[in-house]
Amino acid sequence: MLGTILPRISRLIALVILCGVLSFLTPTFLTASNLINVLRQASLLSIIAVGMTMTMLIKGIDLSVGSILALTTCLAAKLLVAQNSFGELLLGILVALALGGVLGALNGLAVTALKLHGFLVTFGMMQVARGLAYLYMHGSVIGGFRPEFTFLGAGRPLGIPTPIIVAAVVVLLTHGLLTNTTFGRSVYGIGANDSAARYSGLNLPRTTILGYTFSGLTAALAGLLYIARLDTAEAQIGEAFNLQAIGAAAIGGTSFDGGVGSAWETVIGALIMTVLANGMNLLNISSLWQTFVTGAAIVVAVIIDRWIATRS
């Protein structure tokens, strides 16, 4: 009994232990304001990481999320500023999301039509989208957005920061998409075994394209929340998200061979990474150590995960 449950909740247990240790070490960790702070920081990462999980489930990966985040928000930014009308604001949000979806779909199309690995395609997209963002912005910064927009990043309806609410909705939707739809079954089918999935009549090219589209869409959405909080858009933002999102998905147990992983486990991965960084801040550990600890945490988490999985 325990043998079957333990692997499924081992990450949750790790997160709880981590929180327990931190609340023992520093009194500020277990306060409502700090916990909300952690959740708020984890929300953007979670949104991007569930998109990443989707591409990893279909045996791919998306290295372009950080660049897509930057390009979509930079192109939309001029429509979002305070001098514009509410209608233009909505148009701006739509443009960013649509563009994110289109860039993701291009990734998926290249993966299916050119038969290239997702790693290479999205590596190319990473360079192209980032370069275009720099070209468009020419070193400028666009800021001073309409208050309705900054509310998305900094507002607190009912005391809860908006990004947390958006992230919760995205994660729930993704979970439903993966577990209760034909698309979801097709995603896991591709990951588990390409040829069996093909013979059972699942539409593989469509699923792959949709998977990458989803990842581009989540990147653009997280980007909107991000610039809403910063109240500025610039070309170099979001560069760190690529590897953080891969790290969150990996700590969450998503396999690089496809087929294994879930939205909620990835969110726990994102929370573990965020809590670690938060704890180190509270404990006054030099930020120089954070890169080291994050790297070590990823490896240790995945190794423990493998160990538990082979044991049971």
Added chain:
Amino acid sequence: MRIPALLGKVPGSIYAVLVLLLLFRVGSAQFLSVSNFLNVLQQSSILAIVSIGSFLAILSHGIDLSLGAIVTLAGMVSALLMVQGYDVVPACLIALAVSVAAGAVNGLLIAYSRVDPFIVTLGAMGTCEGLALVLAHGATIPATNATFKVLGGGSLLFVPLSALIALASYGLFGFLLKGTALGTHVYALGGNEEAALLSGIQVRPLKILVYAVNGLLAGFAGLVLASRLGAANPSQGIGIEFDGIAAAVVGGTSLAGGRGKVWGTFMGAVIIAILRNGLNMAGLPMALQMVIVGLIMVGVLTLDTLRRK
């Protein structure tokens, strides 16, 4: 053999080099000069050395994301030791030992924990980069020792020493992979691990060896880089692992493992170096360079995939 079939045998990377040379010849008068050629050779040498590591990892059906971080770490360790008063040779040897150790830890984890190489080396990227940051307290450390500077700045009969070292490394690995049992084993491991294991190849020690050698190559490239820049800073190797992977793949290495040639990787590294150098000389902004590098990479890969059908 008919001519179209013959043309089909030539790897896409060769066409890419020719097109680039033509393009840049038109764009800038200096591009085809001897001095610029030597300059490109020198600039591509560091990437070329690292690319052997990317190639070996991919060939054995893995990947190595930690190479750039080891480049950084090796430069940092050598610079710090020299600042502390160590001689050039021991400082470099210790830096190389640290790099080999980092690579060997990667190999150990990959061989025994069966965790995906992507995630192991991603973690190593964080730890090595983090170590370089912590060791130097985030600062840039000068490396101005005259003997040390020869490594990256010296030349032999007008040819940059670093370029000679890179070429020699390719010669060595070309021989090891083609002419020895060890090389055959690496190809076998990448092609089909199960089959390699069943035919009696010691798969685990082989994996550890591959990643330890990667550490050595990256460490060496790190010394050359620090020597050429005259300093070590905690971010100077970042991103070179991706250029290395691009070089290997553009040079015809299959991401599925077991297929590829080390000299193809050399062509890939030269393409990327020519691109960066040529686009610079043509005065294109950095941003446009990124776009073009991305597009050309996908273009070359597509060409190769389409022709293989």
